[in-house]
Amino acid sequence: MRRQAARVVRYVVLGALACAQGAWAQEPAQARPATPVPAAGSTVAAPAAVAIEPAEIPFASAHAASVRTPSAPTAWGGPRTGSEATLSDRVVSYRIQARLDPAKHTVDGQQQLTWRNRSDRPVGSVFLHLYLNAFEGEGSTFFTERRVLAAHGGSRGVAEVKKGEWGYIDLGNVEQDGAALKWRYVHPDGGPDTDHTVVRVDLARPVPAGGSVTLDMNFHSQLPRVIERTGYVGKFHLVGQWFPKIGVLELPGERGATEPRWNVHEFHFNSEFYADFGEYDVRMTVPRDYVVAAVGEQQGDPTPEGNELTWHFAQADVHDFAWMAAPGYKTLEGEYTGPGSPPVKVKVVYPPEYEASAKPVLKATIDSLGYFSSTLGPYPYKTVTAVVPPFNASEAGGMEYPTFFTADSFTEVKPKTLDEYILDFVTIHEFGHGYFYGLLASNEFEEPMLDEGLNEYWDDRMLRERKQRVYLTKPLWQFFGVEAPMDVFALERMFALLPRPSDPLGQNAWDRLSSADYGTVYSRTATAMHDLEERLGKDVTEKAYRQYYATWHFRHPSIADLQASIADASGKPDVVAQVFDQYVYGTARIDDRVKEIVSEEVLPLAGTTIKNGHRVELSSEQNDEAVSKQREAWKDAHPDAADGTGPFPWKTTVTVWRDGARVPQTLKVSFADGSVEAVHWDDDRRWARFVFTKPVKGTSAELDPDRKIYLDANKLDDSRTVDANHAASHRWGADFAALLQGLYAFLVTL
Template sequence: MMKRLTLFLALLMPAWAIAQTPYSPYKGRKFEQLGNDLATPNVYRTGSGAPGHAYWQQRANYKIAVTLNDDKQRIDGEETIHYFNQSPDPLTYLWLQLDQNVRNKNSDTYKIAPSKIRPKMSDASIRRIIGHDLDLGDQIVSVTDAEGNALPYTINKTMMRVDLASPLKPGEDLTFNVKWGYNVQDRITMGGRAGYEYFPDEDNYLYTICQWFPRMCVYDDVNGWQNKQFLGNGEFALTFGDYDVSITVPSDHIVSATGELQNPKEVLNDVQYQRWEEAEKSEKPIEIVTLNEVKKKAKKHAKDTKTWVFKAKNVRDFAFGSSRKFIWDAQGVNLDGHHVMAMSFYPKEAYGLYHKYSTAVIAHTLRTYSKYTIPYPYPVAQSVEAANGMEYPMICFNYGRTQKDGTYSERTKNGMISVIIHEVGHNYFPMIINSDERQWTWMDEGLNTFLEFLTEQEWDSNFPSTRGFPADIVPYMKGNPDGIVPIMTNSEQIKQFGNNAYGKAATALNILRETVMGRELFDFAFKTYAQRWAFKHPQPEDFFRTMEDASGVDLDWFWKGWFYSTDHVDISIDNVHWYKFNTKNPEIENPIRKEKHRKSRHNMTTERNKNVASEVDQRPDLRDFYNSYDAYKTTPEQKEAYQTFMANLKPENKALLKENLNFYQIDFSNVGGLVMPIILKFEFADKTFQTIRIPAEIWKKNEEQVSKVFTFKKEVTNITLDPMLETADTDIKNNYFPRQAVPSRFEIYQNSRGARGASTGQNPMQKAKKHK
């Protein structure tokens, strides 16, 4: 209801509250600088977020010869590691990662996994409780120096310490050798990133070989040796170097690996080699190894071997896939003059999807990520279909298989496109911008998922992205706080891993780009971060500081709310007060007062008494002057008083009165605790609209309640808070004035679950074929 300045009548709307209290370490201090919560700037890492003038990092080059035994599903290898101490510290020992030991039957990963007995349990659940007695894990044969002398070593679960005869001084380098082997696990039944998948109808195997060789741990200015145990969730912290790797496999296998193939003429037949050369120049995928060729050799297992040689420069890891089931297609991609080979490897089970989409998606991903970060620096990018989802430099393992008739569901198609974008995108985070995945999952998964979202939307403007849109993170953020932890949580302690490190982090960055900073400022700052830390080891504060330094926007309040707390967004419109100037003109004000009085006297009693004859109505002799007196009729005295008032009024105030403005005071409350900008859409009586954006700093003096007055010439009929759902507000029922009912729907469903990346039941393609 509209009010005059002399009146006060509020329309009060109750604030909506949640039952549990989120973790909010900055209550009352949300606009203070992060200060001591971030590491102190120094000569290695500056207060601007850039590497310091004395920044350093270690380097490790590898020469590896490995054999894959397809009969025994076993890896045996020898490696020479050339390690460079570029730190200012002498090193008396070196630490290596033995990630395969995570599958050892005595692994801490199995010991610390909580378990319960339930009335109904699957065989897989029971096996996890019983454990396994397989001979898995790294088997170290020897560790020797460059002259072949034994070096003492100690294995501590997934880590190995090699003791040096004398300290490795700053600026010195060291060469040593490791000989090892391990039995490859069944990845489909045991899970995990690496292993084999068995195809019983062909007696064939598809291998994804990763975390497969003893690798140097990172030694840096922040942690010293990063030798935190590998427990399964937290991934890897790795050192850059050059790789020269020889991979011996059955001669009918096709190998996809990190780096450039050095001997294509030796491992391909003449026709395949010709196709390989054509593919380098082609703008569309060309099959180097065709579907028919793979079908012909499916059940013919070669007994001899071939050795594939790959080299890779300045990478942090090396992985490969091997199988006689691989179809192989490739095309060239021009990235501002830099030529890249985009390649896909996939079994016939994925042909209907991968042949059409995989390599095209790789090319699109490289173009998009290069635009937002740095130009893709490597010569190769590969997608391997392995019913999986995992990333390594220049190679990733993905999913996307059709049903037996070649059809697929839309969900499978879009899921495949998403996972290829995501895993190829990991070439940037963390393969190039080399964060510590063992500690901070969000620094690679969150940043990468954000860019995946941008890439999906640029692939298809109607693409059904599942992470990135603010509304999609709402169910997680308004959930039980007992099941939520801050994004800034160690990888092994994260609850709801995907929602936290992937979804929330990506959504936060999208909101930062679209709502808080704007695209121009955000994109420049994000690109600056990528340029500063390409081929280096950034920490969280390097990202936070760079985003502020390059944009000129103070974002400490944003990092506190989105990354350090579990507060959620829920801003409520509590009260709306409508005011207009008291004009003092009796011909305007008296009718308003009269109508207000009439409404105040209108109630159930007066309504029901309308047709009841009163005593005064029946006896005119009881009536006098006041029965016909109109207290709201304008009198000459009132007119004269108004003329005097206007004569004495300042010209600027006369102008204000003539504008006939409407003043709306809106009272807000911050129910969720996470301070955010206030975005309001006003709808006017003439059906026009206006959107007003207020920065988050409006909460700086009071984080819980704030009021703001808005002035319009037109009357407001409706107000909507966050009209485009861009802040992840968890309760939109309190976002409206007047209040609006927000409908919800529910359904009855029967759950059915298939393998990862595969559709279940009949899909629309099958139905369409049936009706042709």
């Protein structure tokens, strides 16, 4: 949720090989090691009597990251114009029947999965994600990486797992047209043998090019106590990544692929998900007093079955399905109508203790529908459901699925407070994923910037449009004079680790220095895109993102596709390339500063000169006397003259220094009479010196006066004054003295 330096993480020795990786589906109690395979299997379609060894389809690279080659125009079936029979090019369908045991926190399911082979060759093996096995024990790739990455920076998902709180998914029988299939665990990223998050299923008959295969399977999911994204707390169940889910077969011209490849990474600690669009038809049986909310549209009223109810939800043109179930939850409903969208039923499902959060979440969701629809493209679905997690389930909050997300929770939400900002921001952010993760369906494994980063940026734009600022004020802060609310982009740059970025923004989710450095996918992307917007202009930027969305929604764009869309729409490919080369593909830093400003009078100089053909000498004493007389005469003539003015001109010299990457800068110099001059500095010089000769003294110099360059690692050195100003230090000194005086007075009373 970070490249090769972190690969060693996966090879940490975790213990005995008794928990070996490979197990045939028919022999779960006799798990035996299976050699990790470098590629999946496929075969040429042929009569049953002709045995043809399948050609291997390779995995995407274990270190795949930002793609630099734009996808082919026909990738993923070409742009969706709206005239097609379906919103997306549906590749897969799931029909699932699930039963929740709320006491054991388990889900037993039967699943029928139908997958279409988009490639030009037969496929003899398919690969399934068993994401829930990330939580089965400390031997998973998830936990292996957690020990290293979280130790070098704060992260969510680091709670201690106690006895009985682990989660897993057991895959049972898998059949193709009644024929039992063999499957085994594999490790596409070279992870530990004890990781069981990906399985290979060998088909009884290959899927021909353009053909489809239907697999029937059963599974048993043990939900973990909420560690990250999914699980239970008490009677509350957030059921995410709970079913066997097929990987993505990418074709040449798609996200940099030059041949067919299986994109089916292990579940890494900081990564999220990537899947094909398709259809979901899901029935969930739960206790009669439980409330269910889920991805998609509810199909009629729940059906009674003894002491249980079966809820039915369906949704097409999405790439995931999640749901929640809990007793005692309430519902608040609203509706959004907007150009190009169907009427959207908006629902907030919440526990009674967090009723104060329901209305703000509903309003922020409806506002988000309007903003994202108008700035990117119309929302195409008929529902949005937000879930407020209960007390003690914060790790279940802030998670997104198509048409369905979890928000934050507060017992009280006062206007213009930090709590109000957090609740609004989390709601807007998780809804926004419905566009960048949902509709654009970027690969969150390999290019998390396209989801977390771009979404964060667009969320901040919406908050800016709402004129919503961050209120950090607390009584102690007020004592020290910190009262003004903060700009949302100013807050982002505070967490962007700008002085020393460790990884390019376009890096994958797991090959990163630490979880804290992964966190800059959010903040540094938002900051970089803010600065790019300042260079392109607000209207041009929105035009570019509308084009990006129009071209790539219901497909799977890469970073190169984003760059191409912005470059084409803006007409400034060089500017876009510079920003992407420096920050998306590289780790450039910016740190420009005003090194020095000096303003001196240009006085007559002592020495010899030639006048009327004769050399005359002016001594220092004579020169000083003449200067004094001129000053006195000028003061008599200008009794109200301001400081910094006089009979002689002033030469102001400003030296600027560049410690990082080149970025176009504006230098503003202010003078004693209130006038200003601005010059541009946009070259590769490490330092530059600018000289201004004017009738008045220079007073200050400032780089980036309009605050357009948020990527600058240190904004405090962007300006200098000619004369020292001690007001700030005096204020802080006085405040500290008052604090001490109050402390001493308190001690005297003891």
